[in-house]
Amino acid sequence: MxxxxxxxxxxxxxxxxxxxxxxxxxxxxxxxxxxxxxxxxxxxxxxxxxxxxxxxxxxxxxxxxxxxxxxxxxxxxxxxxxxxxxxxxxxxxxxxxxxxxxxxxxxxxxxxxxxxxxxxxxxxxxxxxxxxxxxxxxxxxxxxxxxxxxxxxxxxxxxxxxxxxxxxxxxxxxRRSGYDWSVWRLPPTLAALCSLCVLGALIALVGAHDPMARALLQLLLVLPVIALTCMHGWRGAAVGVPLMNLMLSVTMPTTGLPSSFDQTTFFTQQIIAITSTALLALGSRITHHYHQQARPAMEVSQAIAFSRSAHLANERDLRERALGLRRIADDIEAALGETAHLLRANGHEGPATDLLRTFSSRSQQFRELTSRVYPTELEHAGLYVALQAGGLREAWDSSHRLVRPLLAGDPCQLSMGLQLAAYRLLAEAVLLLLEEEKGQILIRARCGRSGGQLGIVFTVALLDRHSTLTPATQGLAIERLSARANAYSGAVQCRTNRIRIMMRDTPLDSAWLAPPRDVSYSSETSARH
CATH class of the missing domain: 1.10.1760 (Arp2/3 complex 21 kDa subunit ARPC3)
Incomplete structure (x- = not known):
């Protein structure tokens, strides 16, 4: 208390x-x-x-x-x-x-x-x-x-x-919602805004002499606002409706004193009030449905970006491992060279020669295997050189089932991530046909630009055109190859005797790499306001 x-x-x-x-x-x-x-x-x-x-x-x-x-x-x-x-x-x-x-x-x-x-x-x-x-x-x-x-x-x-x-x-x-206002610089939007301004100027010039023309022009003001609403949703309505109302107020006949009133414009404004309500409601629904439709597309794009990022991270890890193996091989080579030199110095010419011959053969096999872990040749000379001069080509030749590949275009124009993905997909597709099918295999590849985007299309096919891939092979191809192809906006298709893969070098890749009479009510109406 x-x-x-x-x-x-x-x-x-x-x-x-x-x-x-x-x-x-x-x-x-x-x-x-x-x-x-x-x-x-x-x-x-x-x-x-x-x-x-x-x-x-x-x-x-x-x-x-x-x-x-x-x-x-x-x-x-x-x-x-x-x-x-x-x-x-x-x-x-x-x-x-x-x-x-x-x-x-x-x-x-x-x-x-x-x-x-x-x-x-x-x-x-x-x-x-x-x-x-x-x-x-x-x-x-x-x-x-x-x-x-x-x-x-x-x-x-x-x-x-x-x-x-x-x-x-x-x-x-x-203002911080992430909306891209640069789209308002496009010609249709500029045309709608200019039409709105021109109609407002015509109302100011013609309206004082012809009340019927003024009422018609006031109603025509709605058309550009409808266009802005349809193009930009609620933001278009939020810009167009205030501009329309302000132009109507500026061109409204008035005594110049507060509480002026114009009966003709009052009827027009009743229509404009209903129209403004409808446009703002329409713009809100347009934006709402746009977000509903855009969300799945954004989720797909995000999933593609995550998948691509994971593949690139895996490639970076494989690159570091391959370079580490190369360094170890170089150290072993240097040590064996010194050993061979000491053997020769002590009069053991035969053992030194055998040692160098054996190591040379094993070293070549080791380098071929490391190039299959990560194709460093691809970084310096491109995809096609890595396919024809690396360890992957040696493995293909040893199978005696691959004919000379048909390669066209310049793969060096493609991003490193796309070239690596194509390299892995080609290796996996050839291995799949070697394991599951019989007969000779032909690789075709073409790099180029289509629809303003760079990309690559390649096929891994059985040389015999009368052959057909088994349903099991087709299922395995879709299962094993689709994930990496989808990461580059691509697709895997199985047709008769071949597997066809298409991928595009989309910008997402670079993002992941590195009223006529005036009446005044004097002070009575003003007081109520």
Missing amino acids: NWLKSGFELSFRIRPVGIALAALYAITCWATWRLSVDQFFLPAGIRVAALLLCPPRLWPYLILGEYAYFAQMRYPMIEAYGLGWVILASACLMPAVALIIHLHRKAMEATTEGWLLSVAASAALVASALKLGLSHLLWPAPPSMPFYSNAALFVLGDYIAILTVAPLALLWMR
């Missing part, structure tokens, strides 16, 4: 960045209010955008900033509308919209952006209900306009403003 005697202490830390944020928000709301009309009330969009961009710990400063913005605007209205309305109506809008944003936090973490429409509709309805409800409750005299007319006007104005500013804030929030 000591705290009842001594009391308790509340502390509130004021941050300079928060004061700066409150001042910036108040100035922004005041400036956009000067540019707004009843049917396009930009401060409503600024309110939602600020709450989206700022973390919850800074929301009290936003409330302070909005109260400062309302205070300078509504202080002269105290005598006309009462002190209670000025205080309550100025303090309740931001907390109410902040609560809406907070309730949508879980939805914001989803992969789709459809929650933005829910935020816009909820914020517009709640803010309009509070503004109209408090004015009818606290004003000495109720507003002159009918309640339902005011409600439609305010809800539409807030909703369109939110759909103008909030998508831009969402784009900023998603």
Whole structure:
């Protein structure tokens, strides 16, 4: 009970960045209010955008900033509308919209952006209900306009403003999502953006003289936005819809004073509000389905990359082992040379000659075996030389079943990883036919470029064209060879008497190697805003 005697202490830390944020928000709301009309009330969009961009710990400063913005605007209205309305109506809008944003936090973490429409509709309805409800409750005299007319006007104005500013804030929030904005430099996107700007300029030039032409051009503004949405999903809509709404607001007939209203544009904006909603929803679904379809492709690409990386790591390990064996062989050769020299020096010419002859034969066999572990010749002279001059060729010749291979193209243009994979696949395919089939074997290979990509195609076939590979051989070929071929975007095919393998040198390999009449409602409508 000591705290009842001594009391308790509340502390509130004021941050300079928060004061700066409150001042910036108040100035922004005041400036956009000067540019707004009843049917396009930009401060409503600024309110939602600020709450989206700022973390919850800074929301009290936003409330302070909005109260400062309302205070300078509504202080002269105290005598006309009462002190209670000025205080309550100025303090309740931001907390109410902040609560809406907070309730949508879980939805914001989803992969789709459809929650933005829910935020816009909820914020517009709640803010309009509070503004109209408090004015009818606290004003000495109720507003002159009918309640339902005011409600439609305010809800539409807030909703369109939110759909103008909030998508831009969402784009900023998603700036680190890894999206490639360079695709916006492609001609179709540039054409859609230019069309949007040209239509906006035509509305400004023609609209003042011909209301029907202005209404038609306003509706045509939707077409480029549809194109952007179809090409870029929700990002296209998030750029196109704000541009469209801003052009409509700039070209809207107005008295130049706050609370201007244009009946013709109001009807057009009802259509635009529905269209903006549809486009943002469509863009969100397009992006969602794109990610659903792209995820399996990304998983396949990642699996290919992992497989290729594993093969390359295995080749590096085999290379180190082969070089280590070569060094050991060189050391043995040097030691035996010294031994032979000592034998000759002591008059043992015969044993020295036998020793050198035996070692020379064994050394050649040893080097052939090490070259089959890892073909170092491939690094210096390419795939074709490694096939014809290494230990693999000696093993083939000893079988007396392989004829002279038919090799075309320059394998040195291919990456080292692809050449190594082709070397291993050729060795495995030939060994498979030697073990499972009878008759002479012919190897054909061709390196070149197809469809802008380098690659290699080779076949290991039985020389007798009337022969056919057994189903067991075909099954073993697919089983043993597909993994390495798939790592290089390739495929293994078994046709009649041959095994055909195609591989491409994709960029993935290098990544793994190293309204006409203006009406002003004076201060009454402005006060409700």
